[in-house]
Amino acid sequence: MSRRYDASEIEPRWQRIWEEEGRYAASDDPDDPRPRFYALDMFPYPSGDLHMGHAEAFSGGDTVARYKTMTGHNVLHPIGWDAFGLPAENAAIKRGVPPRAWTEENIEHQAASFRRMGMSFDWSRRLETCDPEYYRWTQWLFLRFFERGLAYRKSSPVNWCPNDHTVLANEQVIQGACERCGARVERRDLTQWFFKITDYAQRLLDDMDTLIDWPERVLTMQRNWIGRSEGARVSFTIEETGEQIEVFTTRPDTLWGVTFFVFSVEHPAVRDLAARGGTLAALEPLVQEARAASMTSHEEADTKDGVFLGVHAINPVNGERIPCYAAPYVLMGYGTGAIMAVPAHDERDLAFARQHDLPVRVVIQPAVGELLDGPTMTEAYSGEGVMVNSGPFDGESAPASIAKVAAWLESEGRGRATVNYRLRDWLLSRQRYWGAPIPIIHCPTCGEVAVPDEDLPVRLPDDADFELGGESPLARHPTWKHVACPDCGGEAERDTDTMDTFVDSSWYFFRYCSPGYEDGPFRAQDVARWMPVGQYTGGVEHAILHLLYSRFFTKVLHDMELVPFTEPFPKLMNQGQVIYGGASMSKSKGNVVEPMPLVARWGADTIRLTMLFAGPFEDDIDWKLVGGEDEHRRPGPHAWLGRAFSVVADAVEHDEAIEPPQLVKLVHRTVKGVTEDLERFRFNTAISKMQVLTNEMRATLDGGGGAMAAARALAQLLAPFAPYAAEELWRVELGEPDSVHASTWPTYDPALVRADTVTLVVQVDGKVRATLEVPADIDEAGALETARGAEGALRALDRRTVLKEIVRAPRLVNFVTK
RNA sequence: GCCGGGAUGGCGGAACUGGCAGACGCGCGGGACUCAAAAUCCCGUGAGCUUCGGCUCGUGCGGGUUCGACCCCCGCUCCCGGCACCA
Secondary structure: OOOOOOHHHHHHHHHHHHHHHOOOOOOOOOOOOOOEEEEEEOOOOOOOOOOHHHHHHHHHHHHHHHHHHHOOOEEEOOOEEOOOOHHHHHHHHHHOOOHHHHHHHHHHHHHHHHHHHOOOOOHHHOEEOOOHHHHHHHHHHHHHHHHOOOEEEEEEEEEEEOOOOEEEOHHHEEOOEEOOOOOEOEEEEEEEEEEOHHHHHHHHHHHHHHOOEOOHHHHHHHHHHHOOEEEEEEEEEEOOOOOEEEEEEOOHHHHHHOOEEEEOOOOOOHHHHHHHHOOHHHHHHHHHHHHHOOOOOOOOOOOOOOEEEEEEEEOOOOOOEEEEEEOOOOOOOOOOOEEEEOHHHOHHHHHHHHHOOOOOOOOEEOOOOOOOOOOOOOOOOOOOEEEOOOHHHOOOEEOOOHHHHHHHHHHHOOEEEEEEOOOOOEEOEEOOOOOOEOOEEEEOOOEEEEOOHHHOOOOOOOOOOOOOOOOOHHHHOOOOOEEEOOOOOOEEEEOOOEEOHHHHOOOHHHHOOOOOOOOOOOOHHHHHHHOOOOEEEEEHHHOOHHHHHHHHHHHHHHHOOOOOOOOOOOEEEEEOOEEEOOEEOOOOOOOOOOHHHHHHHHOHHHHHHHHHHOOOOOOOEEHHHHOOOOOOOOOHHHHHHHHHHHHHHHHHHOOOOOOOHHHHHHHHHHHHHHHHHHHOOOHHHHHHHHHHHHHHHHHHHHOOOOOHHHHHHHHHHHOOOOHHHHHHHHHHHOOOOOOHHHOOOOOOOHHHHOOOEEEEEEEEOOEEEEEEEEEOOOOHHHHHHHHHOOHHHHHHHOOOOOOEEEEEOOOEEEEEOO
């Protein structure tokens, strides 16, 4: 009756044929009339083979790309590799394999797996960031940033990973530990390269309003990371030295409540002040402790710790003399590294005040009748209220008065309104080998000199020594760094650091538009045609790092007039994680499931469908629950594909049988539903609708009816999800000459989608008492009439008085009796 | 602590604008086919009660709005994720 569904035979056959046919190449023909669509997946990092996360993300991305192709778009669906980075270098150290060899091997492995998965990539645009023809342009972009003052070198305290022997960006430090290896991050003072992303803080924030198709959580994370706060800078004078020290505060309305002053222990003025006040010995341990901690996290410190510096500050608003402290709870990395302490209205200041017996003065009273008392209060009050003890501002309501106070400070020359951001400049130097060398030459006479564009790329030497310790591999290389200065010709040295790999990944999506272009990173007209990206798909782990950096790069390129837009990815879709047994997969837990063995066992289509059917794309998938406890048990989607083959084969066998109108209508409804679901990336419900169609086809065929139109629609609707099975159904079972993936997405007739009859629900007091099939175009009177006659309603209404009738023809009638 | 997202059968999930809660699938139970098993197909499957007609309860908890609430409002609990002394 029906042939057996055998993915292991079907899939490799079509994979080969598709490659011979050269499908999936995007057209750069400017006369191609089709609208363009750029379907982009976050490019993978080549460590080992594909994992379940890749399988999930790329299954979704490929479904979108294939759907867009079938709906008449000229689709750009490229693939490449984020190929620089530490794991390659660590593998080299551990196993003696050169980083390039290790990387290439993994890439070939992953590329083969992607092909096996049936991904519709345009392989002709494939790129790798470790290719000199790619990093040449990474370096070129660095030099453009350098020219514009957006790449600069400075000495600053930085995060140092003692395990990976390199510095890290703030974004790569998670709770005081290295994002990559988990080692405790140390603080070091080093001279390093930075990108001036802080210049773009406000634009990065403002333009988020246009990213309406981004997940809310990603926008929130970026907003928090940029961390804009409005407030004021106020200058305090140190009584003993006459120095002016600035603080940043979001609450200038509490200035009259300042009772002490606190420096970060790392504040540049602290040592001298402590020396002056005779408290250097007490300060020293706190300084040492801070040094040991990372840049971003001081979690070891207690808010109550701190030492008196022996000096005093003068409050500019009332001339009061207040003691100065140094304390670890004040961060050097935020604001000015010094704060005015208002213990009555700030929790941390209050804790410190109580510990050190400092006065607490209330300057905001909440409301009449609930007066706060400084000496006895146990909780700081940061809410709204009326200003008291605040000189000219007594009686004003706070914090509404902030703008007024800031204006007053400015007119008095004691401060000014300002905006502060948490965002720091992007530290991009890495003291490692496997990255794009920073194209700068340090000349004893000319200083920092850009490598001339024509000398790019600055190539990595093949014969570096990767052993850890001492200097970085490039610094240690016997000849590599020695060059003549491009300006004066004198002896000079190359910068021996490489760039953070996030620099490579901040522009790869532009390169896909102009693969192999030799006169720049991309051709402006190619980018203008293809971009911004139509749909970007990838993991939420890039919510801050990659996505913020790429937005920054795009804005800089826009300012350079190289691209006509300011946001690269207007639409973003985050797939959920694939976990196992409620926990993320990890070797140490022994719960890692690999996708490729499952593909070998059940076929790529089944694995793709299992992932997309398991739930909403953005939700996590627990493979233990959806993949089945027993790996030998046939997955549900595999059984469904088997049924699909059997119904299509039956339909063909009985193609002379009449296709009943209910089935034809269901086909149209299914086309409509699947189309709408795809537009909203609701893959799970799209698949369920196809399953309903399959079930109905089975029933129809069993009843002697035909199902040819349904079979054709099913093959086409299935194509974006299960490309191999759909192709087999289309070309082999249905005998179509050309690929299903080149066919035009089916359309539906709205007249056929509309139902002739609908279910009328009859309620009594909101409870369902009967359901009746009624004509879809029934009017209110007819609906009411019909409902009155319903048996269930009559019974329920027995001896009750109907007070009101709610009629919503044709769906519902509700009799209200009380 | 702050911010964001959640909580629906044994399980994954569905319910689009406030109108039949549980689509579809998994699992489980029963049956057909088979010497048998696997595969496949058919039927059943929220809970309790039932005179087998139905009835009652049911979407984390407590209130509210409404003819009607998984959906809207107020107050909680718990879970997941992010940030975390941000002045």
